[in-house]
Amino acid sequence: MRLAELSRRGAVSTATVKYYLREGLLPPGRRISATQAEYGEEHLRRLRLVRALIQVGRMPVAAARDVLAAVDDQSLDQHMRLGAATWALPHGPQPAEDDPAVEEARRTVADLLERLGWLCGTGPGEELSPAHHGLVSSVAALTRLGYSCDAARLLPYARLAGELAVHDLDRVEEYDRPAEQVEAAVAVTVLYEPVLLSLRRLAHVQESRRRFAP
């Protein structure tokens, strides 16, 4: 397809498509004349992923480029490639050093992961993952604000998160090719976050009605 059709099917302006091409977020098309290029379904898929990252995930262009570089890194096996791609997604703030609440949160998270038998805190070279840092930060925030939060309390949330992950990766495995699976994993991670938070708030209303309505 030509750029105009790619723009129409991806529901973004041609100016935006050209901007993404210039920024390296979309690979160049196949040149068919001095002024025209041909684009394929893989460009359309990539365009949608870029929109998911930038428009829904509100990621800066540089961060989106890092995620896509990991998506395209064929030197990794599939597990590592999925990990690298979601590793590059934005996460919450890094936990502060020398903060007693952070030290306590680190112990809580270590205790939790051990109870779950999850080996997921670390990535290549045993470096702690951004998701691990994010969890430590948010548990520390709870503690600091006087809402104590130990591993026993986190356990049911982690078990439910594990069930969510099964559904998420079922969606990913609906795609056949490894490259499409990695793209889908990134898109599902980012796009289902607001879905999940809205569903939880709706469920609060339902559960509050059940318990407290007169």
Next chain:
Amino acid sequence: MRLAELSRRGAVSTATVKYYLREGLLPPGRRISATQAEYGEEHLRRLRLVRALIQVGRMPVAAARDVLAAVDDQSLDQHMRLGAATWALPHGPQPAEDDPAVEEARRTVADLLERLGWLCGTGPGEELSPAHHGLVSSVAALTRLGYSCDAARLLPYARLAGELAVHDLDRVEEYDRPAEQVEAAVAVTVLYEPVLLSLRRLAHVQESRRRFAP
């Protein structure tokens, strides 16, 4: 306690406490002299909640004030008061009008709520809740980006959200007084969102290892 102790125990500067008092985010203390006031445990609890809203939830002062007004509204029954307080929390963007993806998402969400038997889409006066709008927007974003998303696909996520809500409201019911319960509901809603998203990303790594690791 005096302002200095409130500031120390709430882990914010005295300047910040004075700012929150001026902005009406904290109720005034009991005046004990021309220059001094006395604060109670309820001030400390409120100070922590304000920090949760502003520092973790990144809410503007005006939005935090709206949430607190709902928390303090004693004219409502407990279910309505919980609803009003979380209703005032910030949500995602409103769904666009005249967008076919939004129309489709509205039907999907209506279908989902019917299958679940949830009556939670509406609040006082049958107005659609912000959580309902947020869900429609995020389902529309999925559709627009080529990830189709029908009620059958959302159902397992909604069921898991329902289980999360049970745990969340168990935490809320650890508090005895209705006013404390409403404060806890707001804090738990805001503070557990980053916890949950980090846990989900950790669970992805674990599930990906199980499926894809060589």
